[in-house]
Amino acid sequence: MTHEPNKLRPPEADVTRTGAVPVVVDRVTFQAELDALRVREKAHTHEGDALAAARAGAYRWSSWTQLSR
Amino acid sequence: MVELDPTLALIGPHGPLTLLEAFEGRRLLLAHYFMWWAGHPAAEQCEGCTWITTQVAELSYLHSRDITYAVFCQGPYDESIRYHDFMGWEMPWYSAQDCLGDLLVGRRVGRMHIVCYLRGGDRVFETYWTTLRGVEPMDYAYALMDLTVYGRQEAWEDSPPDWPQQCSITRTNGGSPDWPPVSEWPGGRPIAQWSRLEAGRSDDLRATGA
Numbered sequence: 001m002t003h004e005p006n007k008l009r010p011p012e013a014d015v016t017r018t019g020a021v022p023v024v025v026d027r028v029t030f031q032a033e034l035d036a037l038r039v040r041e042k043a044h045t046h047e048g049d050a051l052a053a054a055r056a057g058a059y060r061w062s063s064w065t066q067l068s069r
Numbered sequence: 070m071v072e073l074d075p076t077l078a079l080i081g082p083h084g085p086l087t088l089l090e091a092f093e094g095r096r097l098l099l100a101h102y103f104m105w106w107a108g109h110p111a112a113e114q115c116e117g118c119t120w121i122t123t124q125v126a127e128l129s130y131l132h133s134r135d136i137t138y139a140v141f142c143q144g145p146y147d148e149s150i151r152y153h154d155f156m157g158w159e160m161p162w163y164s165a166q167d168c169l170g171d172l173l174v175g176r177r178v179g180r181m182h183i184v185c186y187l188r189g190g191d192r193v194f195e196t197y198w199t200t201l202r203g204v205e206p207m208d209y210a211y212a213l214m215d216l217t218v219y220g221r222q223e224a225w226e227d228s229p230p231d232w233p234q235q236c237s238i239t240r241t242n243g244g245s246p247d248w249p250p251v252s253e254w255p256g257g258r259p260i261a262q263w264s265r266l267e268a269g270r271s272d273d274l275r276a277t278g279a
Contacts, residue, residue, distance in 0.1 A: 027174065030195075
């Protein structure tokens with residue numbers, strides 16, 4: 001597939017020297033950084049679940065009870 | 070980020086290609102590692118990967134940010150590309166089967182992953198990866214369900230008694246309008262297959278089309 005290069009793209013000669021990219025590290029260091037991020041990502045996912053439950057569950061528990069009477 | 074061997078070999082429509090070539094000249098590549106049950110019929114293929122892949126329909130937004138989207142299927146090219154065609158998907162589809170050990174080093178090969186790559190000239194770097202519910206950014210169906218009163222209607226949700234929670238998984242025993250729930254894997258089919266069958270598409274993944 002042909003692709004028109006993005007005009008805003010920085011020079012690519014040595015991407016690690018442009019400063020516009022993350023630091024190159026070894027796999028162990030990279031994974032340690034991701035592991036730390038993962039803790040926050042999981043908390044984020046669970047907060048999304050809790051929000052959905054609050055939206056579709058807990059709040060409407062009371063509404064539902066009233067409707068049922 | 071971590072540097073990778075840009076010559077790792079995938080299989081595509083024209084035979085072998087390198088990881089570098091999968092960028093299609095763009096600076097960024099996002100690969101979805103599709104789970105695959107080799108030799109199994111379409112009905113038994115991964116309902117979760119099918120669920121999310123079917124929703125990735127418009128790639129121009131990603132392209133406008135210099136991001137190539139591609140599926141790296143974890144099974145053989147020939148049978149899996151027939152699945153891609155059966156489903157009517159249009160995204161680039163490659164088999165990464167032969168170099169999964171290198172591409173997914175340290176991770177559970179066979180499981181769904183999103184991996185993000187960066188290209189600098191001819192060098193390739195991995196900048197991020199995620200798995201399990203981390204692939205939910207590909208999905209809008211769950212996100213929208215979460216806005217409705219009954220949510221995802223799945224058994225694990227914290228819902229009042231008698232609310233619809235019949236949907237335990239992303240496959241069913243039939244299509245519209247009843248979508249009968251499946252009791253046991255691999256019963257039924259991934260949900261999005263039903264409309265393809267109704268449209269008369271063949272779900273045969275074998276070479277002979279017997």
